[in-house]
Amino acid sequence: MEYFWSKTNYKLMQGKWKIGILLEAGYQIVPLTENMEKYVKITDHIYFHPLLMPYPYSQTMSEEERSYFCDGLKLAAPYISIPNQHNCRLIIALRNILFSSCNIQEEAFTACAIQWASETFHFDMPEIRIFFDNQAGWNGIYVFDFSAIRPV
Secondary structure (H helix, E strand, O other): OOOEEEEEEEEEOOOOOOEEEEEEEEEEEEEOOOOOOOOEEOOOOEEEEEOOOOOOOOOOOOHHHHHHHHHHHHHHHHHOOOOOHHHEEEEEEEEEEEEOOOOOOOHHHHHHHHHHHHHHOOOOOOOOEEEEEOOOOOOOEEEEEOOOOOOO
16 A cells, blocks of 8 residues: 655744754555554554655654654544544554754654644644743753643
8 A cells, every 4th residue: 555645844943942843754544454563553543654764865763752753643643533444544654854953852753743643634733832941951942741632
């Protein structure tokens, strides 16, 4: 089966420094009989497949960064609706991602995954409260609050 690909451009510009993430991810719907061993389970019906292209088309992601991305998919999962979802599974694949490793926080991968899912599956972007704490860290940090999003 083929993936349906889409891109998103996540931008956060509230503090002294900015975060930007460009990514391309896709999805495919597969039957329940599909072997899911090579995928990361998000929910009973949603799975993640890291298919990152080699550099320079994509940057690599650490295991921790991928985990934060998957956290975003978990938070978005209740909003994702697919036809006949009780007889199939959804596989979400990440093909490429670009970001400045100097201007990044892991929580931005969570927010970016939620933004991609909202644009791809056509639901309103859930509220993510974010503020910039000038006193924390070397040059301040972004504080992300995902508590308004209903969990899986």
